[in-house]
Amino acid sequence: MxxxxxxxxxxxxxxxxxxxxxxxxxxxxxxxxxxxxxxxxxxxxxxxxxxxxxxxxxxxxxxxxxxxxxxxxxxxxxxxxxxxxxxxxxxxxxxxxxxxxxxxxxxxxxxxxxxxxxxxxxxxxxxxxxxxxxxxxxxxxxxxxxxxxxxxxxxxxxxxxxxVSRALSLQLREREWYEQQLQHYQHELEQQNADLAEQTRTDPLTGLPNRRAFSVALATAIDKAMASGDGFAVAVLDVDHFKTVNDVHGHDEGDRVLAALSDLLKAQFAGRGMAARYGGEEFVILMPGTSLEEARLLCEYVRESVGLLSMGLPISVSIGLTGFRRGDAPDDLFKRADAALYEAKRNGRDRVSCG
CATH class of the missing domain: 3.30.450.40 (GAF domain)
Structure with a gap:
């Protein structure tokens, strides 16, 4: 040997x-x-x-x-x-x-x-x-x-x-008030999850939260960010050429694509964010406690993973991404992310664009 x-x-x-x-x-x-x-x-x-x-x-x-x-x-x-x-x-x-x-x-x-x-x-x-x-x-x-x-x-x-996450955690642990802040954040997170559990609505095709549930979660995230100073990111994801999939392969095949994409998003963001079906072939993602660069890496991973789905036909997604800015209303975040999405489409699709 x-x-x-x-x-x-x-x-x-x-x-x-x-x-x-x-x-x-x-x-x-x-x-x-x-x-x-x-x-x-x-x-x-x-x-x-x-x-x-x-x-x-x-x-x-x-x-x-x-x-x-x-x-x-x-x-x-x-x-x-x-x-x-x-x-x-x-x-x-x-x-x-x-x-x-x-x-x-x-x-x-x-x-x-x-x-x-x-x-x-x-x-x-x-x-x-x-x-x-x-x-x-x-x-x-x-x-x-x-x-x-x-x-x-x-x-x-x-x-x-x-x-990177470990390095950030080590820096936080050096701060005297870290443990107290962490406990306070955990309490708020548990309360937020309890509130959302009562209001969540589920999209019947994908099993993901729907637009209404996402709107509630986004408003809660903004309130928390304004109070604590913590940032977060929002992404809008759209299936490229989805109309062609429906027209050529039928709506059943289109539904199969949406279900497979939803399963991927569930696996990626379970326990550390929220993915929801906003409507049609459009999805939205909320990434709390995430910088714009960290969110971009997560979105790039999602984009590449979509290309590896075993669907029997080529599938890709375009993603528009933005981070929370103090004073933002929910519509401000969504409009910036949506504008970034259209920039990604104009530049050839199958890419992540930040706005």
Whole structure:
């Protein structure tokens, strides 16, 4: 068995990995969703977000794999990080001198096929991979390799956003009144959720809150922002060329597209915001406690994820985004976001525009 050598920048790479404070952390829906999408696109039973520590590989998210970690010496991903500029593909591990006598090949889980797209940090360090695995030899199509590479970038975006969030939390903890403010905010949030629960109306097709529920939530967010000084962001999302989908494929297919998009928005913003169907093919998103740049990254992730939906036809979205400004009324926010949406459409669609 060919044991993987450490990269030449191993110590700096390990320091970069630890800066994310993610090893041995609890599961997170965002990472789990990307693993499920990768496995579905590549039509394989196993996939993972694997991070390479000094002596082990640890799975931040996994599908079809029992163990939470394995030793580094037997790790396919430890080989993959040695070429961070390209996906490592092993079509048949029994025919590859590096892996033919690997315990993971000879015993459970009986790996035959492996493809790993490196997770490269902003500083250029390969932290691990987003990988897909099968018990049968196989080859991936070009579009599957492209999708795996795109999803690996989304995993890296989640890691970077997580690191930024951690840095902000550390700064807040240095402030003497942080704990008191946090408790006060939690109380207000619980009260706001209780109020909204009584008034929420649900769109029957998508299961999302409807326009009325969003209007209530937006007014509440403005009141809170005026009192506390905390910011938030609002986005308007529109399905590109949706009329063509209805005209060419029928309204049932159009409804299927709206339902799939709604499921994606639910997964992305559950517990940390609100997505609602505003009308037709138009959706609105409320992102409390989020800067405009953080909101833009979230919207870019949504936009790219829509392009990866397995719908059988090309689907894209345009998104207009704006942040709260002191003195804004609900109509002010919506008009700016809507104007940004039309700018995104004028500039070619399938993009995020800020206003």
């Amino acid at each position: 060919g044991k993987p050598l450490p990269p030449a920048n191993e110590e700096a790479r390990l320091a970069a990995l630890r800066s994310f404070d993610i090893l041995d952390s609890a599961p997170e829906q965002g990472f789990d969703d990307l693993v499920v999408i990768a496995a579905g696109i590549c039509a394989v039973p196993m996939a993972s977000v694997s991070l390479i520590d000094r002596d082990r590989q640890w799975f931040k998210a996994r599908l079809g794999l029992d163990d939470a970690e394995t030793i580094r010496d037997t790790s396919f991903c430890a080989h993959a990080i040695l070429t961070p500029q390209a996906i490592t593909v092993v079509n048949d591990a029994t025919q590859d001198a590096r892996f033919s006598d690997n315990p993971l090949v000879m015993d459970e889980p009986g790996i035959r096929f492996y493809a790993g797209a490196p997770l490269v940090s902003q500083e250029g360090f390969a932290l691990g991979t987003l990988c897909v695995i099968d018990k049968q030899p196989r080859q991936l199509e070009h579009f599957q390799l492209q999708a795996l590479e795109a999803l690996s970038r989304q995993v890296t975006h989640l890691l970077e956003m997580r690191r």
